[in-house]
Amino acid sequence: MTVEVALSVMAGARVGHLLVCDEDGMRTGLITLARLTAVRDSTGYTDRIRLRDISGGSGHFPSPRRTPEAQRG
DSSP, X not given: OBHHHHHHHHHHHTOSXXXXXXXXXXXXXXXXXXXXXXXXXXXXXXXXXXXXXXXSSOOOOOXXXXXXXXXXX
């Protein structure tokens, strides 16, 4: 997901952060609206920057996304 798409999703959902997941559904970080705005407003910004390309300021979430089946136990 690109920065612009993420900003649009966040605006539509009226949230201040998004969880970032890899292709396997593993949570890899958290990105805030303030961080995305700072990236977009930076001099090195291009419309090709993706969330996974943004370093720093995100927490690490090593546990996998739980499926409804896993939640039932």
